[in-house]
Amino acid sequence: MPTIKYWQGLLVVAAVVAAGTACSTGADSSSGTGGSVRYAIRSDPGALDPSASTNSAGQQVAGLAYDALVALTGDGKIVSNLAKSWTFDASSATFTLNKGVKCDDGHALTASDIAKNFDWIKNPANHSPLLGSVLPGSGYTTTADDATGTFAIKYAEPSGFILEQLSKVLIVCPSSIGNRAKLATGSDGTGPFKLTSAVPGKSYDFTVRDGYTWGPGGAGTGDAKFPHKVTVVVSTNETTAANQLLSGELNIADIRGPDTPRLKDRKLFERGYFHITSELFFNQAQGRLLADEGLRKALVQGVALDQVAKVNTGNLGSVATRLTDGGGEPCADDVTTGVVPAYDVTAANAALDRLGWRTGADGKRVKDGKPLELTLIYPSNAQSSVSAGQLLASLWEQNLHIAIRTQPLTPAAIDGKWSQAGNWGDVALARASDQLPSNLVGQFSGATPPNGTNFSAVANAKYRDLAGRAYGQPGQQSCALWNEAAKALLSAANVLPVAAQNSTIFGNGVTFEVGAGAVIPTSLRLG
Incomplete structure (x- = not known):
């Protein structure tokens, strides 16, 4: 089964003021990475484990805290992420990892760590929904060389979209590969943000990770307008979200219903996708x-x-x-x-x-x-x-x-x-x-x-x-x-x-790019 993309994965990012500022609306982009945003989804993400989640909300939330070997852009191009270079054919791919990639607990990610992720997914006892959809049910083998920083995967049968498929496998850091309990309320990844608080059904707080430089296409978190905090909030009413977007309480909203025309009339920043x-x-x-x-x-x-x-x-x-x-x-x-x-x-x-x-x-x-x-x-x-x-x-x-x-x-x-x-x-x-x-x-x-x-x-x-x-x-x-x-x-x-x-994702006081129907976290810029 694919990563199930229910329309509930619609996101809304709301700007909140930085600590100590007055009660104005809109994103604070005046200095450094001092602004914060609120990112609302219409359904609770459920499982936060990126290898166990099958819904759009879960995958969007996981994308804040985890990376893949390569990334897929909005126009379907493959760019670097954890890997800086790669070679591939229809049934195999070999990746050379970026140096200096760190987990949010400080561990330096290795090729062996990546191999352990794929081996965990392959184990039928773990019932990962990625097996048989994103990754072939017919099987695959992995090899890793930590000395050279290379990871290789070989499919039992060919796949014409091997890199695109691997871009959807988010990597969990080693301390949680065999013990997934931490992933219910926290994160253990290499992504641009770290999950610091989780209240299922209500909200999830993420804090930016300094020194992050290995994002899609070499993106990082050091830009002066990159937000320092993201709070993911479960929100259920699109009309309310549209109203809050126009009033400045929210600064990003994915709107697909009858509120779309009035938002377009306001000439807001927008990105679309089918x-x-x-x-x-x-x-x-x-x-x-x-x-x-x-x-x-x-x-x-x-x-x-x-x-x-x-x-x-x-x-x-x-x-x-x-x-x-x-x-x-x-x-x-x-x-x-x-x-x-x-x-x-x-x-x-x-x-x-x-x-x-x-x-x-x-x-x-x-x-x-x-x-x-x-x-x-x-x-x-x-x-x-x-x-x-x-x-x-x-x-x-x-x-x-x-x-x-x-x-x-x-x-x-x-x-x-x-x-x-x-x-x-x-x-x-x-x-x-x-x-x-x-x-x-x-x-x-x-x-x-x-x-x-x-x-x-x-x-x-x-x-x-x-x-x-x-x-x-x-x-x-x-x-x-x-x-x-x-x-x-x-x-x-x-x-x-x-x-x-x-569909259209609108922005008010923030810019971004879209891939696979969602805002790309490293593309967020306040102002």
Whole structure:
């Protein structure tokens, strides 16, 4: 499964005054690294361990305190991070580390420390969600030479996006590799900030690390306008965030809903990126109703995608046409046209009739005495998401005569349910996308939780074959095969892209750059 990127990962950074200043709003950028910011996310990050987190909020928070071997820029370029140079091919990569990299406890990071991270992730007893998604489930081996500062990894099978995948593996320092308890309330990394306080569900305080010079592309924390403190706050209302942005209480906000136009009218600093707002996932585990491909296809044909997309994006987006997003994604082609059937209530009802689901006296469908009842889950922390879920339920109930139980949940709760084998309901209107098609393979094939990350229990042999062939092609040369693999999923109604939009991160009194749909921590500049 990919690092699950729920839309709850929307961030807001708020400026607070430095100690001893008057109660004015906006970021304090008058001297040195004296300013501080408040960085709000719509859902609690849950696990703070970067090798155990699968949600967007968790990965964004971890990005403040941890680094990867290399970094991926907003336009999809690979730049240095822990490693200063590297060589690679489709199945292996060797990295030479930057000298002087220090953990936040002062330990000098070694190549062996990095190897231990990958070995921990590979151990099936640790159930890391990175295995089988970001890192290949087929296995890999690592070698390290501390004398030369080199680390090497070799995949059992080729991968056309090996550097891009490795940019998503954040490195934990050695004192916590075998004892992860510290990571629940603190950090143990090499990143630009250190986690100093954590109140789950409320806030997380980070303090800048002096002497940090090995960030993405050589970025550091010594700039006079770099903030000295970041407080991550759980915030749930986008309209409130927009109002606070305009009033100066906040200085960065990722806004995707109906508040966007009024923020654009104010000519604020902004950075945009492509974002899949929602997809439909079907629980196809053995014994579940939607293990039946015909039933899934009838549901898909009964979805008025344009209507649901309009509601889900606040009339700012459109129907999604691919499975990858985040900006800078190498394979960004339309894979839905000519594959996803058009909205056709008559055809959907006829298909249900052929499957033996007949409408009873109460107006609901029944087969062999068993009612056609489905549980639909969707995120609860944005009105647009709730409204889209309710619209989808009403379309299926009124047009297809299916009984729908709606269950709005926090994104963290959805993530938790997806980690339970086949026990999360029947349909999810949520999101689990990634920049790389290769990072979706674990989500759509292989073992189900807890032994894997295929939470929908997808079993599509054609997809597996095409994905396997795509792995052997370098970079964008593999996109044609990845596109065919995606079409194989859509043809079998294993998944359905629903809504997408160009999202905007606004700034007021601060500038920044964006990568993978989030502010890059080392790019923050007050003023």
